[in-house]
Amino acid sequence: MNSIRVFAPATVANVACGFDSLGFAIHQPGDIVEATLSKTPGVRITGITGDEKRLPREAEKNTAGVAVMALMEHLDEARGVDIMLHKRMPLGSGLGSSAASSVAALYATNQLLGGPLQKHEMLPFAMKAEASACGSPHADNVAPGLLGGFVLIRSYDPLDVISIDYPDNLCCTILHPHIEVRTEDSRRILRKHIKLSDAVIQWSNLAGLIAGLGKADFELISRSLNDIIFEPVRSLLIPGFDKIKGAAIASGALGCSISGSGPSVFALSTSMDKAREVGLAMKQAFSEMQLGSDIYVSAINSIGPRILTPDEDPVAPEF
Amino acid sequence: MNSIRVFAPATVANVACGFDSLGFAIHQPGDIVEATLSKTPGVRITGITGDEKRLPREAEKNTAGVAVMALMEHLDEARGVDIMLHKRMPLGSGLGSSAASSVAALYATNQLLGGPLQKHEMLPFAMKAEASACGSPHADNVAPGLLGGFVLIRSYDPLDVISIDYPDNLCCTILHPHIEVRTEDSRRILRKHIKLSDAVIQWSNLAGLIAGLGKADFELISRSLNDIIFEPVRSLLIPGFDKIKGAAIASGALGCSISGSGPSVFALSTSMDKAREVGLAMKQAFSEMQLGSDIYVSAINSIGPRILTPDEDPVAPEF
Numbered sequence: 001m002n003s004i005r006v007f008a009p010a011t012v013a014n015v016a017c018g019f020d021s022l023g024f025a026i027h028q029p030g031d032i033v034e035a036t037l038s039k040t041p042g043v044r045i046t047g048i049t050g051d052e053k054r055l056p057r058e059a060e061k062n063t064a065g066v067a068v069m070a071l072m073e074h075l076d077e078a079r080g081v082d083i084m085l086h087k088r089m090p091l092g093s094g095l096g097s098s099a100a101s102s103v104a105a106l107y108a109t110n111q112l113l114g115g116p117l118q119k120h121e122m123l124p125f126a127m128k129a130e131a132s133a134c135g136s137p138h139a140d141n142v143a144p145g146l147l148g149g150f151v152l153i154r155s156y157d158p159l160d161v162i163s164i165d166y167p168d169n170l171c172c173t174i175l176h177p178h179i180e181v182r183t184e185d186s187r188r189i190l191r192k193h194i195k196l197s198d199a200v201i202q203w204s205n206l207a208g209l210i211a212g213l214g215k216a217d218f219e220l221i222s223r224s225l226n227d228i229i230f231e232p233v234r235s236l237l238i239p240g241f242d243k244i245k246g247a248a249i250a251s252g253a254l255g256c257s258i259s260g261s262g263p264s265v266f267a268l269s270t271s272m273d274k275a276r277e278v279g280l281a282m283k284q285a286f287s288e289m290q291l292g293s294d295i296y297v298s299a300i301n302s303i304g305p306r307i308l309t310p311d312e313d314p315v316a317p318e319f
Numbered sequence: 320m321n322s323i324r325v326f327a328p329a330t331v332a333n334v335a336c337g338f339d340s341l342g343f344a345i346h347q348p349g350d351i352v353e354a355t356l357s358k359t360p361g362v363r364i365t366g367i368t369g370d371e372k373r374l375p376r377e378a379e380k381n382t383a384g385v386a387v388m389a390l391m392e393h394l395d396e397a398r399g400v401d402i403m404l405h406k407r408m409p410l411g412s413g414l415g416s417s418a419a420s421s422v423a424a425l426y427a428t429n430q431l432l433g434g435p436l437q438k439h440e441m442l443p444f445a446m447k448a449e450a451s452a453c454g455s456p457h458a459d460n461v462a463p464g465l466l467g468g469f470v471l472i473r474s475y476d477p478l479d480v481i482s483i484d485y486p487d488n489l490c491c492t493i494l495h496p497h498i499e500v501r502t503e504d505s506r507r508i509l510r511k512h513i514k515l516s517d518a519v520i521q522w523s524n525l526a527g528l529i530a531g532l533g534k535a536d537f538e539l540i541s542r543s544l545n546d547i548i549f550e551p552v553r554s555l556l557i558p559g560f561d562k563i564k565g566a567a568i569a570s571g572a573l574g575c576s577i578s579g580s581g582p583s584v585f586a587l588s589t590s591m592d593k594a595r596e597v598g599l600a601m602k603q604a605f606s607e608m609q610l611g612s613d614i615y616v617s618a619i620n621s622i623g624p625r626i627l628t629p630d631e632d633p634v635a636p637e638f
Binding site: 017164194 | 336337338339340473474483509510511513514515516520522523525526539542
């Protein structure tokens, strides 16, 4: 095997009450990487589609390139890799766009090299790429992107990444408004200190969410999906957020909050049918804003990246 | 039935990373209430043993009295109750002493009245008693005391109390140093704001603890039992805390931290044998302080309060 195509999924980080701690993977959207093993040493980005020429083509500045360079160095690999990146998801959307690219590139390269590493062993290289993209080595997109499902980053030092049990029928709706919020901007508006009383409310909700996911207690999940600290601030950057969220809840979503640092908004539901219904309500509410948007509806993605067959081209269904 | 004796257990609140949010019940120590139904309206404290005359005898100032008065008022009950309280646990120990008294008195009175309320329905009355004792209606002692097991207070407004799954063989060691720390003092030294970065570490550990308890993953429980915010401050009020904790961990405890607001120190282990071994190590470490101490070793108490047979007198085994 000399060449391979891999799809890696978008991810929802924070999940309301789990700021910098919890994330999950979905099925659509996501990025596709074509990787080809080469006798010429080094890592090259041979092309990128779907990014409107906004991403760097130099491997050492591109998250997919940075991740694979770190992997190759770790493996002391003499061969090289050529990477063709197909961006199938929006940049700056709060859906872990950079993570999807680096996870796809890492998984593809590792497969081409005969699979020397397990998925969790690739995490540090994906985190290095995150640091190159947004300044800090966050794992709450790359960890669920690599491992699939719900993932808790219990600790960064030492790195301790925990797969969290969740009910099979949990489904996600994403509304991606056609605006862009830079992660740096969305972090900059957060205060460095928080009220202890707010922290207690937040961590009690996170504890409730983890318990609810583990017991498949949808009512508990629903009651726990609250972010009283970050959402009130970050939602100011998302036009019509309160209306979108109100529509999602009114149409039966378990909960609704900001995906990552935004501007995408996610909602969780108990079935695909309900998630679609929620999507229609969110799109309708957002249409008042006179801005474009995409809706994605997906079960939770339990596997993370996957190898594509030669003619397979995963495309998010029209909504 | 005109008279009844009830035992209610001590509780460990906070559980390292779950400040104001998580608690669990143990089997020893605990308080005993003898309650007698009376035709004379009102609630009376007819006597208290074991408190060195420190607790108020007026029902409206005593937690057991306050709780039962609130219950009787709620039930619009014309009869009265006479309460004899046997304090079998130290005051100001961080083991939920006031909660044990009010839970025992509530459970006994409710039984005498024919059991009109479920256990969780008595929570508000126990919380009212907590407010009278320490100024705020905390539930992290009374809720596990009433319900047994591990209990999460997900929300106070509205009250939402969740029983958390935990492994059967989890056991607890308590070292109670013969000093007293007033809850008010132990709360006063806490700051009202905390660093966001510390909060993220704390809630990631709490999420890990809830996941570990639910999956019976003892290594995850162990890695998650960290309190980076409160323990460093509150442990200053506990002589030899670092040595006690070090001894507990070195002898195989899963983790060790302050029970409630202290001064008691708890450790969790995977068996009663291990919990006893940990107790010996903690006692040995504390003996350097030239202060007295008690050690309690117990499985997690899954039931909360229980009715005693007429000649039953639960006493913590000598350690």
